[in-house]
Amino acid sequence: xxxxxxxxxxxxxxxxxxxxxxxxxxxxxxxxxxxxxxxxxxxxxxxxxxxxxxxxxxxxxxxxxxxxxxxxxxxxxxxxxxxxxxxxxxxxxxxxxxxxxxxxxxxxxxxxxxxxxxxxxxxxxxxxxxxxxxxxxxxxxxxxxxxxxxxxxxxxxxxxxxxxxxxxxxxxxxxxxxxxxxxxxxxxxxxxxxxxxxxxxxxxxxxxxxxxxxxxxxxxxxxxxxxxxxxxxxxxxxxxxxxxxxxxxxxxxxxxxxxxxxxxxxxxxxxxxxxxxxxxxxxxxxxxxxxxxxxxxxxxxxxxxxxxxxxxxxxxxxxxxxxxxxxxxxxxxxxxxxxxxxxxxxxxxxxxxxxxxxxxxxxxxxxxxxxxxxxxxxxxxxxxxxxxxxxxxxxxxxxxxxxxxxxxxxxxxxxxxxxxxxxxxxxxxxxxxxxxxxxxxxxxxxxxxxxxxxxxxxxxxxxxxxxxxxxxxxxxxxxxxxxxxxxxxxxxxxxxxxxxxxxxxxxxxxxxxxxxxxxxxxxxxxxxxxxxxxxxxxxxxxxxxxxxxxxxxxxxxxxxxxxxxxxxxxxxxxxxxxxxxxxxxxxxxxxxxxxxxxxxxxxxxxxxxxxxxxxxxxxxxxxxxxxxxxxxxxxxxxxxxxxxxxxxxxxxxxxxxxxxxxxxxxxxxxxxxxxxx
Ligand code: WT7
Numbered sequence: 001x002x003x004x005x006x007x008x009x010x011x012x013x014x015x016x017x018x019x020x021x022x023x024x025x026x027x028x029x030x031x032x033x034x035x036x037x038x039x040x041x042x043x044x045x046x047x048x049x050x051x052x053x054x055x056x057x058x059x060x061x062x063x064x065x066x067x068x069x070x071x072x073x074x075x076x077x078x079x080x081x082x083x084x085x086x087x088x089x090x091x092x093x094x095x096x097x098x099x100x101x102x103x104x105x106x107x108x109x110x111x112x113x114x115x116x117x118x119x120x121x122x123x124x125x126x127x128x129x130x131x132x133x134x135x136x137x138x139x140x141x142x143x144x145x146x147x148x149x150x151x152x153x154x155x156x157x158x159x160x161x162x163x164x165x166x167x168x169x170x171x172x173x174x175x176x177x178x179x180x181x182x183x184x185x186x187x188x189x190x191x192x193x194x195x196x197x198x199x200x201x202x203x204x205x206x207x208x209x210x211x212x213x214x215x216x217x218x219x220x221x222x223x224x225x226x227x228x229x230x231x232x233x234x235x236x237x238x239x240x241x242x243x244x245x246x247x248x249x250x251x252x253x254x255x256x257x258x259x260x261x262x263x264x265x266x267x268x269x270x271x272x273x274x275x276x277x278x279x280x281x282x283x284x285x286x287x288x289x290x291x292x293x294x295x296x297x298x299x300x301x302x303x304x305x306x307x308x309x310x311x312x313x314x315x316x317x318x319x320x321x322x323x324x325x326x327x328x329x330x331x332x333x334x335x336x337x338x339x340x341x342x343x344x345x346x347x348x349x350x351x352x353x354x355x356x357x358x359x360x361x362x363x364x365x366x367x368x369x370x371x372x373x374x375x376x377x378x379x380x381x382x383x384x385x386x387x388x389x390x391x392x393x394x395x396x397x398x399x400x401x402x403x404x405x406x407x408x409x410x411x412x413x414x415x416x417x418x419x420x421x422x423x424x425x426x427x428x429x430x431x432x433x434x435x436x437x438x439x440x441x442x443x444x445x446x447x448x449x450x451x452x453x454x455x456x457x458x459x460x461x462x463x464x465x466x467x468x469x470x471x472x473x474x475x476x477x478x479x480x481x482x483x484x485x486x487x488x489x490x491x492x493x494x495x496x497x498x499x500x501x502x503x504x505x506x507x508x509x510x511x512x513x514x515x516x517x518x519x520x521x522x523x524x525x526x527x528x529x530x531x532x533x534x535x536x537x538x539x540x541x542x543x544x545x546x547x548x549x550x551x552x553x554x555x556x557x558x559x560x561x562x563x564x565x566x567x568x569x570x571x572x573x574x575x576x577x578x579x580x581x582x583x584x585x586x587x588x589x590x591x592x593x594x595x596x597x598x599x600x601x602x603x604x605x606x607x608x609x610x611x612x613x614x615x616x617x618x619x620x621x622x623x624x625x626x627x628x629x630x631x632x633x634x635x636x637x638x639x640x641x642x643x644x645x646x647x648x649x650x651x652x653x654x655x656x657x658x659x660x661x662x663x664x665x666x667x668x669x670x671x672x673x674x675x676x677x
Contacts, residue, residue, distance in 0.1 A: 020453075021412050021453050023453055024419065024451060024452040025452075026448060026452075029401075030401055030402070030448065031448045034315055034447060035312055035315050035316075035317065036311075036449065038449075041449070045463045047488070047489060050463075050489055053463055054071075054081070054304070056308070057305055058492070060304065060307040060311060060343070061087055061300075061304055061307060062087065062091065062096045063085055063087045064087055065085060067081075067082035067300070068083055068084035068085075069082075069083040069084060070083075071490065071522075073490075073521070074520060077506060077509070077510045077514075077525045077527075078496055079522070080276075080277045081276060081277070081492040082276035083277065087273075087274060087276065087303070088167065088168065088272055088299075089274075089299055089303050090130060093167075094106075094123060094130060094164065095271070097123045097345040101123050102122060102124035104345070105120045105121065106125075106347065107126065107349075108121075108348070108350070108370050109121065109157040109352070110350065110351045110352065110366055111353075112204035112206075112207070112353025112354070112357055114362075126164075130161055130164045130165050130168060131269050132265060132267055133161055133162065134168040134169055134269040135264040136260055136261055136263075136264050137169060137196075140260055141196050141234065143169060143196060144169065144171070145169060145171065145278075146172065147171050147172065147196075148171070148174055148192040148194045150174050150189045151173055151174065151176065151197075151198045151199075152175075152180070152198070152212075155178065155327060155328060158200065158257075159175070160328065160350070163175065163334075164338075166281075167281075167299075168269055168271050170274050170278060172280070173282075174188055174194065174281065174282040174284070176329060177327055177619070178327065179329070179620065179621060180329070181619045182214075182215040182218030183218070183618070184617070184618050186219040186223045186226070187284075187291075189223045189228055189230060190226050190227075191284075191294055191500065192499060194228075195228075195229060195230055196231070197219065197230050197234070198234045199215070199235050200212055201213045201237050201244045202238045203238055204238075204352055206354050206357050207358065209238070212245065214245065214247040216233050216235070216254075217247055220253075232255065233253055235249070236256075237256060237257070237258050240258045241258055275299070277298050277299070277301070279296050279297065279299070280297050282295065282296055282297075283330075283436050285437070286550055286557050286558050286559035287504075287559055288548050288549045288561060289559070290564070293498045294499030294500070294501075295436050295495040296495055296497050297439055298492075301439075301492030305491065305492040306336070306439065307340060309440040310335075310336065310343065310344050311344055313430055313432065313441055313444050313447065314336065314340065314341075314402065314430075315374070315401070315402050315448065316374060317344075318345040320346050320373055321346070321370055321371055321374070322341045322347065322374045322376070323348075323349035323374070323375050324336045324341075324376035324377070325375075325377040325378075326378065328350070330436070330556075331435075331439070335439060335440055335493075340440075349370060349372060351366060355377075355384070355385065360388045361389065364395070364398060367398035367400070371398070372398060373399060374400065374404075375403045375404070375427070376403070377405065377406075378406055378407035379409070379410040379587060380407070380554035382410070382417070382418050383414055383585045385422070386414065386418075390417070391421075393422050393424070399424075399426065400424075400427040401426070401427060402430070402447060403418065403422065403428070403430075404429070405418065405431050405432070406432045407555030408552050408555050410431060412454035412455040415454035415455060416454060419454075429447075430452075430458070431444065431456065431458065432457065433543045435530075436495075437494065438495070438529075439493025441464075442460060442461065442466065443543070444458050445458035446461070446462065456536065456540040456541065457541050457542065457543055458540050458541065459541065460541075464489070465489050466535075466541060467487075467488050467526060468481075468484065468486070469484050471483075473513055479534070479537050480534050480536065482534050483532065484512075484529075484530075484531075484533075485532070486527055487526065487529065488523070488526055490525075494527065514526075530548050530550065532546075532547050551578070551580040551588055552587055553580075553586050553587070553589050553590065553622075554587065556621050558618070558622055560578035560579070560580075560643075562622070563614060563624070564577065564592075566613055566614045566617035566622070567592060567594055567610050570606070570610050572600045572609075573597070573606075573610065574594075575594065575595040575641065576594045576595075577641045578591070578592050578624070579643050581625055581647075581650045589624070590622065590625065591624055591625050591626050592626070592627045593670075594610060594629055595629075595630055595631070595633055607627045626650075630669075630670050632663060633646075633666070634661050634664075635663060636660070637660070637661075637662045639662070642661060645667060649667075649674050649675070652675065655671070
């Protein structure tokens with residue numbers, strides 16, 4: 001990628017103007033009980049001791065066979081962690097806890113409707129249900145180690161049951177966020193060559209029971225048109241024994257899990273002994289092209305890393321009730337609703353619905369009633385809760401010892417409300433910076449050791465050694481100067497490759513700052529995270545936003561190219577350009593500029609059609625704030641659309657010098673159109 005193509009996002013411009021804030025210190029009550037209070041961890045996890053320090057995380061797991069080598073670097077940048085080691089993720093999250101904790105709640109499932117009872121699933125029950133479903137997957141669906149399965153399910157207890165059943169068999173799961181459209185689901189089915197799709201009939205969202213099975217039908221049809229046959233669709237029921245969707249079941253293709261599973265009652269499946277480097281799952285994420293990337297995560301490295309992060313950064317103890325409000329369909333949910341908390345034998349909360357349904361007190365009632373003591377959410381949710389119910393938390397009797405923010409930069413103002421009102425001044429906060437690709441945290445304070453600073457993620461977590469490079473590859477050591485944040489060393493949670501596209505993996509994350517493409521020394525392969533960042537004197541990093549064509553809407557990552565390609569599906573559209581616009585709750589949201597093909601008249605119908613198409617191609621989360629039909633795009637002389645100029649217009653900022661454009665006069669026209677609306 002040429003460095004000239006790299007643009008700073010508007011988030012970056014806003015965030016870089018934040019003031020340095022004062023420290024907040026954890027209470028002695030917190031540090032008195034924290035899992036990690038020994039500052040020597042920083043020394044132990046220094047690069048001099050790399051990679052051996054990561055065995056401390058691996059030791060948190062139960063292995064069938066220990067590894068022969070901590071890190072194999074023979075095939076850079078595809079690192080192999082704990083090579084030769086054998087384990088099973090389902091065994092580590094369930095079986096090994098039964099001896100002492102079988103009666104303990106593993107999962108609290110909270111339905112959105114408050115009149116429905118909360119389901120408390122013990123570790124023993126989880127064990128039984130995962131085994132029975134694994135038997136069904138193996139003997140009825142014919143799945144075996146290494147096969148891929150696409151899972152398109154809402155937040156439900158059945159979702160982790162499904163994931164853990166796959167893990168038990170060594171089947172690679174690919175969970176697609178439930179709110180994604182059938183078409184997005186189909187893309188992932190096709191890319192991963194899944195021949196089994198696991199779905200659910202319906203789920204609640206803002207008080208409405210949504211028909212979800214319909215997505216399965218459409219996804220299977222689209223996949224078929226593209227040559228990928230799905231021969232079985234397994235459908236969980238929101239109300240077991242009752243079908244809650246109007247979409248007919250297709251004979252010999254669709255099966256109700258709750259019917260078929262009866263044949264597997266009492267079955268027990270010996271967990272597959274997986275190699276540490278065998279893939280555990282794929283998680284698709286957005287990048288600079290329209291095609292999502294299937295991030296392939298390993299079994300041993302990933303699980304060791306999330307167990308370590310859950311224990312030392314999330315401070316999870318087995319007796320904690322842990323509520324991460326993310327969706328399991330994102331990496332946060334995989335790592336910090338399912339695998340991390342369950343590996344540590346905690347109780348994890350899964351909430352079906354909207355945090356503010358039916359009112360702004362709902363989240364705090366859940367926290368109070370389940371006695372949640374660790375809480376994890378994103379700035380977008382914090383902003384929404386603050387806006388509609390700033391005084392609500394005080395009305396409820398819950399006690400958080402620890403809170404997390406993740407997914408986007410958090411404004412110091414919002415951080416302070418989170419600290420004083422949600423945390424009641426008593427919770428230690430971690431601002432965790434990481435990505436789908438990284439499996440677990442990259443930057444965060446260690447809560448029992450390092451003070452918090454609003455607006456800063458903190459130093460690299462123990463073991464992670466960040467570095468900031470300028471566009472020419474020189475290290476930026478001066479504080480406050482923004483550059484491209486990279487990680488100097490590999491770490492066990494890092495993804496192994498992009499499914500089926502190793503070249504794109506190397507190109508997107510390593511090519512930019514690789515010192516020698518023939519080197520087998522990890523020191524020559526810094527990982528490019530794709531974010532701009534600054535470091536301050538104290539070594540804390542402030543993340544400023546993406547440097548590539550990725551935008552962050554309510555903590556959800558969307559590729560501008562994905563939205564543009566969806567718009568171009570509409571036949572009247574000739575060109576499309578997406579820019580991000582600052583929004584007080586969502587952080588940013590997309591604005592879409594479209595130019596029509598010659599001879600086509602602009603109309604409200606076209607605007608509606610584009611909006612509908614984006615929702616059906618990707619999902620509602622990608623719906624633009626505004627769709628602007630413009631007579632032409634501002635372009636360079638070589639014909640490139642100047643998204644920077646459009647971005648400035650959408651954000652009411654100065655467009656800068658546009659005289660070098662091929663068509664500078666269009667800028668004024670578009671500006672009048674946008675700013676007078
Ligand atoms: C991008 C990754 C990691 C789970 C959720 C998102 C942004 C993430 C922070 C944070 C500022 C953050 C970055 C990153 N981001 N956490 N604490 N402060 N920005 O995962 O969808 O892969 O998105 O989210 O821009 O690159 P993702």
